[in-house]
Amino acid sequence: MDIRIDNISWFPENLPEEQIVEDRYKDIIRKNYLKAWFNSIETSLVEREEVLCSKWWDDNEIYWLHRLNWEFSDDSKLGLRFDLTVPLARYVALNNDKLVYPFKRFQIQKVYRWERAQRWRYREFYQADIDIIWNWELPLLADCEIISTIFNTLNELDFWKFTININHKDFLIGFLEKLWIWEDKLLKVISIIDKKDKLDNDKINFPKTRALLEELLWDKEIVSQIIKFILLWNKWSLAKIEKFVWSDNELRFLDWFKKLKEVYTSLLNLWVPKRYIKINPSISRWLNYYTWIVFETFIDWFESFWSVSSWWRYDNLTWNFIKNKYPWVGWSIGLSRLLSVIWATSKLNYQIKTLTDVLVLNIDEKYLKKCLEVVKKLRKAWINTEFYLEHSKISKQIKYAENKGIRYVLILWEDEINRWVIAMKDMFVREQKEIDILSVAKIIKKEMKS
Amino acid sequence: MDIRIDNISWFPENLPEEQIVEDRYKDIIRKNYLKAWFNSIETSLVEREEVLCSKWWDDNEIYWLHRLNWEFSDDSKLGLRFDLTVPLARYVALNNDKLVYPFKRFQIQKVYRWERAQRWRYREFYQADIDIIWNWELPLLADCEIISTIFNTLNELDFWKFTININHKDFLIGFLEKLWIWEDKLLKVISIIDKKDKLDNDKINFPKTRALLEELLWDKEIVSQIIKFILLWNKWSLAKIEKFVWSDNELRFLDWFKKLKEVYTSLLNLWVPKRYIKINPSISRWLNYYTWIVFETFIDWFESFWSVSSWWRYDNLTWNFIKNKYPWVGWSIGLSRLLSVIWATSKLNYQIKTLTDVLVLNIDEKYLKKCLEVVKKLRKAWINTEFYLEHSKISKQIKYAENKGIRYVLILWEDEINRWVIAMKDMFVREQKEIDILSVAKIIKKEMKS
Numbered sequence: 068m069d070i071r072i073d074n075i076s077w078f079p080e081n082l083p084e085e086q087i088v089e090d091r092y093k094d095i096i097r098k099n100y101l102k103a104w105f106n107s108i109e110t111s112l113v114e115r116e117e118v119l120c121s122k123w124w125d126d127n128e129i130y131w132l133h134r135l136n137w138e139f140s141d142d143s144k145l146g147l148r149f150d151l152t153v154p155l156a157r158y159v160a161l162n163n164d165k166l167v168y169p170f171k172r173f174q175i176q177k178v179y180r181w182e183r184a185q186r187w188r189y190r191e192f193y194q195a196d197i198d199i200i201w202n203w204e205l206p207l208l209a210d211c212e213i214i215s216t217i218f219n220t221l222n223e224l225d226f227w228k229f230t231i232n233i234n235h236k237d238f239l240i241g242f243l244e245k246l247w248i249w250e251d252k253l254l255k256v257i258s259i260i261d262k263k264d265k266l267d268n269d270k271i272n273f274p275k276t277r278a279l280l281e282e283l284l285w286d287k288e289i290v291s292q293i294i295k296f297i298l299l300w301n302k303w304s305l306a307k308i309e310k311f312v313w314s315d316n317e318l319r320f321l322d323w324f325k326k327l328k329e330v331y332t333s334l335l336n337l338w339v340p341k342r343y344i345k346i347n348p349s350i351s352r353w354l355n356y357y358t359w360i361v362f363e364t365f366i367d368w369f370e371s372f373w374s375v376s377s378w379w380r381y382d383n384l385t386w387n388f389i390k391n392k393y394p395w396v397g398w399s400i401g402l403s404r405l406l407s408v409i410w411a412t413s414k415l416n417y418q419i420k421t422l423t424d425v426l427v428l429n430i431d432e433k434y435l436k437k438c439l440e441v442v443k444k445l446r447k448a449w450i451n452t453e454f455y456l457e458h459s460k461i462s463k464q465i466k467y468a469e470n471k472g473i474r475y476v477l478i479l480w481e482d483e484i485n486r487w488v489i490a491m492k493d494m495f496v497r498e499q500k501e502i503d504i505l506s507v508a509k510i511i512k513k514e515m516k517s
Numbered sequence: 518m519d520i521r522i523d524n525i526s527w528f529p530e531n532l533p534e535e536q537i538v539e540d541r542y543k544d545i546i547r548k549n550y551l552k553a554w555f556n557s558i559e560t561s562l563v564e565r566e567e568v569l570c571s572k573w574w575d576d577n578e579i580y581w582l583h584r585l586n587w588e589f590s591d592d593s594k595l596g597l598r599f600d601l602t603v604p605l606a607r608y609v610a611l612n613n614d615k616l617v618y619p620f621k622r623f624q625i626q627k628v629y630r631w632e633r634a635q636r637w638r639y640r641e642f643y644q645a646d647i648d649i650i651w652n653w654e655l656p657l658l659a660d661c662e663i664i665s666t667i668f669n670t671l672n673e674l675d676f677w678k679f680t681i682n683i684n685h686k687d688f689l690i691g692f693l694e695k696l697w698i699w700e701d702k703l704l705k706v707i708s709i710i711d712k713k714d715k716l717d718n719d720k721i722n723f724p725k726t727r728a729l730l731e732e733l734l735w736d737k738e739i740v741s742q743i744i745k746f747i748l749l750w751n752k753w754s755l756a757k758i759e760k761f762v763w764s765d766n767e768l769r770f771l772d773w774f775k776k777l778k779e780v781y782t783s784l785l786n787l788w789v790p791k792r793y794i795k796i797n798p799s800i801s802r803w804l805n806y807y808t809w810i811v812f813e814t815f816i817d818w819f820e821s822f823w824s825v826s827s828w829w830r831y832d833n834l835t836w837n838f839i840k841n842k843y844p845w846v847g848w849s850i851g852l853s854r855l856l857s858v859i860w861a862t863s864k865l866n867y868q869i870k871t872l873t874d875v876l877v878l879n880i881d882e883k884y885l886k887k888c889l890e891v892v893k894k895l896r897k898a899w900i901n902t903e904f905y906l907e908h909s910k911i912s913k914q915i916k917y918a919e920n921k922g923i924r925y926v927l928i929l930w931e932d933e934i935n936r937w938v939i940a941m942k943d944m945f946v947r948e949q950k951e952i953d954i955l956s957v958a959k960i961i962k963k964e965m966k967s
């Protein structure tokens with residue numbers, strides 16, 4: 068009795084009611100990923116050390132495996148995957164001649180990181196990634212497919228009120244270079260702009276951002292132009308932005324804008340409503356790392372939404388492993404973290420205690436055969452049906468249905484059976500009626516829909 | 518380029534086409550488990566050493582975790598789960614006051630065992646378990662629910678031609694005791710009977726089994742009675758068996774037979790067709806370990822089917838962890854091994870290369886908007902739709918659809934668009950026709966069904 072059975076810290080487990088929600092979220096994600104022709108794959112839990120460490124990573128965060136009397140056979144040192152990207156790169160490198168390109172895959176699996184205790188952080192958590200990989204130049208349409216798929220998914224996950232901000236990575240840089248801001252200073256300015264929303268509550272004058280920029284650049288006029296640039300993009304419509312770009316008369320701006328507009332238009336065509344997308348050239352977080360278009364997703368009621376969802380685009384996925392070049396764009400939903408945020412902020416629209424639709428009561432052995440026939444009929448119609456395992460008091464069984472949150476209770480008594488009917492109790496609206504025993508599945512299905 | 522990217526031995530990975538099959542199998546299992554009101558749960562990958570080793574297990578088969586500069590904080594030594602039963606026992610012990618009983622759970626997760634290389638054995642593999650746990654005496658109906666659920670599942674998994682053999686554990690023992698066979702000798706006789714089907718091809722005379730029994734018992738008459746007993750049960754109908762039991766006039770036989778008959782009848786009522794069940798008192802494999810009724814499943818075309826599916830019933834699930842008593846019955850399908858057997862023996866009835874239903878071709882930028890509208894419409898109707906990512910030669914895109922095994926190809930040209938139609942190519946029957954652009958989703962859905 069001295070064995071510790073409490074959960075291991077930061078390895079969360081769900082109660083059955085919570086698991087229903089997690090499973091539902093996984094289903095929604097999977098359905099939406101499939102719809103946009105992403106292929107499902109799963110990779111093995113463990114990877115070789117040389118693969119895991121091929122990407123920059125803090126060794127200390129990786130869980131390594133060992134075994135009593137480990138035999139050093141053909142096996143290298145093995146560790147648990149810490150993301151789904153390194154395994155994807157290894158998988159594509161390994162199977163590169165067996166895959167058909169463009170290769171679009173989704174992967175919903177748990178990953179493992181030894182991280183210091185922090186809110187919203189786990190050591191075992193679900194990631195739900197989509198990626199598009201090509202052995203060819205990857206067109207912007209790939210980005211659009213990724214964004215529209217993520218939009219559809221988040222939207223169905225009750226994730227109202229979020230905005231997808233898009234930018235071309237050279238936009239802000241080009242603008243700043245035009246103001247003769249280069250190199251070190253350029254990076255510093257970008258870093259200040261990146262923090263502007265956290266620095267200032269005043270989203271019109273941005274006083275603190277302004278002060279920091281003035282301190283760095285020693286030029287009030289230039290700083291005003293930067294602030295104006297940020298404000299313009301935040302507030303104007305696409306048409307007005309286009310006019311501004313034209314009036315600016317810089318060819319490279321026109322070219323970048325054309326690409327952004329292409330993405331924007333395709334997103335609209337592919338389902339994403341206008342109010343969810345914003346062209347926002349002040350987005351700068353990933354400018355150093357990523358190529359082409361950059362995105363960010365903001366959510367109104369949770370400031371660090373970026374931490375539950377992230378996006379990437381690289382020139383080459385497999386550069387560590389093979390010579391072939393595979394450009395690649397992807398997005399990840401941090402499912403476990405998303406769920407914990409939703410739970411913590413009580414934003415869940417979906418509440419259900421059980422997936423069982425019907426409980427058939429077990430009253431007396433002599434009705435057993437009839438009861439099991441009804442159970443069989445309901446299950447044949449894919450209605451999730453429970454039969455109480457022992458014959459006991461009706462009140463006890465009804466109490467059980469109530470505790471479990473089962474909606475329909477069916478009772479078969481002699482009198483009813485002789486008249487070919489069943490008593491059906493709707494536990495939610497607390498009504499009881501008699502239904503025809505022969506059409507029981509049809510009637511329950513109809514009830515469930517109404 | 519020197520990094521090893523090949524799969525780690527006995528950690529199998531699927532190609533996308535194979536993953537479609539595995540996902541489909543998982544869906545079928547899950548759907549059937551849900552239908553019979555089992556709850557989904559997932560437990561964490563890692564368990565404390567004291568939990569893992571609470572059940573008898575070869576330490577050497579467990580994968581343990583370690584970390585660089587491991588800090589011995591509140592964490593015990595951790596290892597990967599090697600089955601889903603130990604985690605279930607720990608989960609029930611931990612949450613015992615939050616669960617509603619009878620607690621029926623299913624769990625489809627991977628488990629990890631360091632095992633010596635063997636055919637059909639992996640070190641990472643999927644198990645799909647169902648279990649019923651009660652804080653009360655667990656009625657035989659629980660066993661029936663388990664068996665009928667496993668039957669429904671295997672049946673939908675294209676698993677034709679298997680037989681579920683049922684027995685009451687005291688039946689064979691009682692019969693042998695009546696012949697004055699006791700203790701050591703009893704166990705030896707049972708062990709010979711257990712191997713009879715492997716020993717003898719002649720399933721009527723069982724010459725080798727007979728010889729072994731005679732060598733042990735020195736009594737031809739008694740051996741003949743044993744063989745007759747085995748044969749009777751293998752060949753006779755339930756009614757004839759019942760008559761035999763009655764004529765035997767032994768009260769305890771009658772009692773056991775009543776229980777067996779109860780299970781048998783409930784199974785028939787719950788869907789399992791007669792030809793799949795056999796009462797078989799010569800089943801002896803688990804007599805020493807399990808209580809009450811015992812089962813075995815045989816499959817015609819694969820002799821060691823038992824290794825892909827196993828069953829158990831115990832008096833107490835959580836005895837290692839808490840004082841409360843939880844009787845418990847369960848069954849496990851070894852999904853990964855099952856799939857590998859099915860692949861190896863080419864028994865798969867289901868072949869599909871992609872879950873994408875439709876490819877919309879990308880011919881010219883000027884049709885982009887129209888194309889994306891069609892894509893959006895199809896996806897809205899949950900038709901898995903791919904849009905080719907770049908405009909390129911039609912022949913190249915058609916070739917791509919062929920390689921991927923996509924059935925419907927949609928082509929939007931100027932002339933067609935003006936007439937509000939789309940050219941639809943059915944790649945399987947190699948036909949092309951024009952379909953109405955406004956009802957595209959409806960038409961494709963109809964085509965897919967036909």
